[in-house]
Amino acid sequence: MSTQKGNSSRTRPQKHKNQTAFKNTLHDTSNRTKIINNLEVADVCSRCKEIIEWKIKYKKYKPLTQQKKCVSCEQRNIKQAYHVMCIGCGIKLGKCTKCCQEKEVVSVTVNKIPFRLDREMRFKLKALPERRRRTFKRYMEKKEKDELTNDELKEDLLNKLEALKVEDKDEDDDFDFDLSEEDLSYSEHEDECN
Numbered sequence: 001m002s003t004q005k006g007n008s009s010r011t012r013p014q015k016h017k018n019q020t021a022f023k024n025t026l027h028d029t030s031n032r033t034k035i036i037n038n039l040e041v042a043d044v045c046s047r048c049k050e051i052i053e054w055k056i057k058y059k060k061y062k063p064l065t066q067q068k069k070c071v072s073c074e075q076r077n078i079k080q081a082y083h084v085m086c087i088g089c090g091i092k093l094g095k096c097t098k099c100c101q102e103k104e105v106v107s108v109t110v111n112k113i114p115f116r117l118d119r120e121m122r123f124k125l126k127a128l129p130e131r132r133r134r135t136f137k138r139y140m141e142k143k144e145k146d147e148l149t150n151d152e153l154k155e156d157l158l159n160k161l162e163a164l165k166v167e168d169k170d171e172d173d174d175f176d177f178d179l180s181e182e183d184l185s186y187s188e189h190e191d192e193c194n
Contacts, residue, residue, distance in 0.1 A: 024059040036061050043087050045096040045103035052082055052098070071100065118154075124161045132164045 025033055039061075041052045055061040061081065068078040072089035083097045090097035096105055117125065125133060139160055143153060 022058060024057065028059075032063075033059075036063060042107055043090055043096075043105055044083070044098045045101065046106055047103075048082075048096055048098040049106050055082075117157075121154075121157065121161065124165070128161075128164055136160060136164055 024037065036056055039056060041049045041056075044052065052061070064079065064081045067076045068083070069076050070078055070086040070089055071084050072093065073086065075086070077086045077088075078084070078097075080097075085093075085095065085097040085100055087097060089095075090105070094102055094105070096103050125136060128136065136157075140157060143156060148156070
C-alpha cells in the first residue's frame with residue numbers, strides 16, 4: 001500500500017508474484033530433511049500442530065540436538081522441538097505439550113497395517129501374464145481403500161486371482177490369421193518390385 005495520506009486503494013497489481021509453490025526438498029535432499037518431512041506432530045492442540053507443520057513445510061523447523069527439560073516434572077525427557085512439556089506430563093495434566101493450555105489434544109493416528117500377499121498368492125500372481133498381473137494390482141489397490149478386514153480382503157483377492165487365471169488354450173491369446181489370396185498376391189507383388 002502507498003504511504004500517501006488518504007490513498008487506501010492501489011491501482012497497479014503486486015510486483016512480485018510467486019510463480020511456483022515452495023518446495024523444501026528442491027535444493028536440499030539430505031537425510032535430515034527427509035526425517036523432518038516425515039515427522040508426525042502429535043500430543044499438541046490443533047493450533048500448535050498447524051504452527052509446527054508450517055515450520056516443517058517452509059523449512060523453518062530446527063530439531064533438538066539434546067533433550068530439553070520439562071516445565072512440569074523438570075526432567076530431561078522432551079525429544080521434540082518447540083515442546084515445553086513431556087508427553088507423560090501432558091497426558092497426565094490434559095494439556096498441550098507446546099503451549100501448556102488445557103485444549104483438546106490431537107493424538108497420533110494409527111495407520112492401518114497394509115495387506116501383504118502370502119506365498120501362495122505371490123506364486124499365482126507370477127503365473128499370470130503381465131497384462132492380467134497389472135489388472136490384479138489395480139484391483140488390489142482399489143480394494144485396499146475399502147474398509148475390509150484382512151481375511152475378507154484375502155478371500156476376495158483369491159477369488160479375483162482364480163478369475164484371472166489363464167487356461168491352457170485361451171481364445172484371447174490365440175492368434176490364427178487366415179491370409180486370403182489377395183493378401184498373398186499383394187506380398188508377392190511387393191517382392192517383385194524390390
